Amino acid sequence: MEVNLVVEAFKFMILGMLAVFAFLYLLVLAMKVEAKVIERYFSDKKSSFAAEESEDEEEERRRVAAIIAAVIEYRKS
Amino acid sequence: MKRLLLIFFLTFSALSNLYAGGGEEISARVSDKELIHTVEYKPKTLSVMLSDFFETTGIYAMLEPKEGLKNGDGEQMSRFSQSIGRIIMFVVVFILFYLAIVKEFEPLLLLPIAFGGLLANIPVANMTAPDGFLGIIYNMGIANEFFPLLIFMGVGAMTDFGPLLSNPKTAMLGGAAQFGIFGSLLGAAALSQYTPLADFTMKQCASISIIGGADGPTSIFIASALSPELLGAIAVAAYSYMALVPVIQPPIMKFLTTESERRIVMPRPRSVSRREKLIFPIIIVMMSALILPKSAPLIGAFAFGNFAKESGVVERLSTQMQNSLINIVTIFLGLGVGSKLQADKFLVLDTLGILVIGLFAFAAGTASGIIMAKIMNRFSDEPINPLIGAAGVSAVPMAARVVNRVGAEARPGNVLLMHAMGPNVAGVIGSAVAAGVLLSIFK
Incomplete structure (x- = not known):
């Protein structure tokens, strides 16, 4: 039987694109779930850049002030 | 002194004539090792020796092609090749x-x-034979699809999935660009079916179309599995076009987008924790295991390299994968692929067809990535610059850099690099999946 390559190729295309999109779509879902789970249950401030960046600047300033105060106290004694 | 030499030479030739008296001529063609071992040496005259030696030279082999001479794979070579x-x-x-x-x-x-x-085209030496220099390399790691996997492992160890994890939906762009593969599969099939220009089988069409994945190792992986006879041309086309990404892509990108679309600024990507990056390779391995085990060798090697990198505890291993190992394998992969650039394999009309279809595949991949990005931009709450769709063809990181450059041309200071890296690395996964689909159809 003569095989029509174009018809075959068309079927390949449908299957292939479906598979690629399905795979990547599931991957997107998995990534979103992963991000949520980690954010909720394992949010580890030290290993997360997000945590570092979102840290309050006010907090930072207070900490610096406290350190300076401690150093001054230490030198006095 | 001169006389002495002359006398010596004359006696020598006289003697050798004497000894050789009536001796049969044995072929001086000693390309076969067994011949050397089994045939005993028989004395010959100097003149016979000289002419025999001349017959072993490359000049003679190219001037006087022999009918029915076989190449390294035992196939007959035409006089032309x-x-x-x-x-x-x-x-x-x-x-x-x-x-x-x-x-x-x-x-x-x-x-x-x-x-x-x-080296493969040197006559007489026959380096592409199974026991020749190039043949050994080819059989060691290309015929069995091993080297591309090692390369994939190294690429995995070099890849940072952070940009993709921070904006997961851009992965779909890496999927759209795989249309380049299947679109050119259709093109290759149409060329073979309706025109006399090409006559590819379905397997050959499939391995040519994978050039559209813009991923060298994947192309070699598929070509050596489905149609090794086209490997040389496919690898050359894939790597040449990957290098030409900065030339091929920008015109298509500009043609398909408006000035205002190119000027879109995307929000700063969120940062990604190390844990997320560490779990990601496990996720893709599990997904390929469940959905498409045929893609598991490619994705598995890639994920292993990435896992080793992100684990942070086996830096020695991940450094080796990224440096020494990938470099050594690159040398072997290159030489092995080069062994398929023999005249009788490369100088065929098919090569021209492969080059044309490969170019089309690249262009189609770029275009469909951009179109997908435009559609996503319309329906998404966050703006998406359609240019990043072009990075969905793999070609990491060149395609992402091109996107960044074109974006910066439209709006100076607009940095799209990180946004483009998402589709870019998703493109690698996408083409590995497409390769798995093609393999699963044929096997």
Whole structure:
């Protein structure tokens, strides 16, 4: 039987694109779930850049002030 | 002194004539090792020796092609590919050298491939035979699809999935660009079916179309599995076009987007924790295991490299994968692929067809990535610059850099690099999935 390559190729295309999109779509879902789970249950401030960046600047300033105060106290004694 | 030498020479030739008296001529062609071991040496005259030696030279082999001479794989070579063909291939190889050295087209692979091609076309030496230099390399890691996997492992160890994890939906762009693969599969099939220009089988069409994945190792992986006879041309086309990404893509990108679309600024990507990055390779392995085990070798090797990198505890291993290992394998991969640049394999009309279809595949991949990005931009709450769709063809990180450049041209200071890296690495996964689909259809 003569095989029509174009018809075959068309079927390949449908299957292939479906598979690629399905795979990547599931991957997107998995990534979103992963991000949520980690954010909720394992949010580890030290290993997360997000945590570092979102840290309050006010907090930072207070900490610096406290350190300076401690150093001054230490030198006095 | 001169006289002495002359006398010596004369006696020598006289003696050798004497001893050889009536001796049969044995072929001086000693390409076969067994011949050397089994046939005992018989004395010959100097003149016979000289003419025999001349017959073993490359000049003679190219001037006097023999009917029915076999190549390294035991196939008969035409007289053309033994003579002019070799010379044309030397010219082709020098063009590849030029592209690699002067134009810096993917020199890391093009240079070893071209040199392998040079060696493969040397007459008499027969280096592509299974026991020849190139043949050994080819059988060691290309015929069995091993080297591309090692390369994938190294690429995995070099890849940062952070940009993709921070904006997961951009992964879909890496999927759309795989239309380049299947669109050109359709193109290759149409060319073979309706025109006399090409006559590819379905397997050959599939391995040509994978050029559209813009991923060298994947192309080699598929070509050696489905149609090794086209491997040389496919690898050369894949790597040349990958190097030409900065030339091929921008016109298509500009044609398909408006000025205002190119000026879109995307929100700063959120940062990604180390845990997320560490779990990601496990996720893709599990997904390929469940959905498409045929893609598991490619994705598995890739994920292993990435896992080793992100784990942070096996830095010695991940450094090796990223450096020494990938470099060593690149040398072997290049030379092995080069062994398929023999005149009788490369100088066929098919090669021209492969080059044309490969270019089309690249263009189609770029275009469909951009169109997908435009559609997503319309329906998404966050703006998406359609240019990043072009990075969905793999070609990491070149395609992402091109996106960044074109974006910065439209709006200076608009940095799209990180946004483009998402589709870019998703493109690698996408083409590995597409490769798995093609393999699962045929096997």
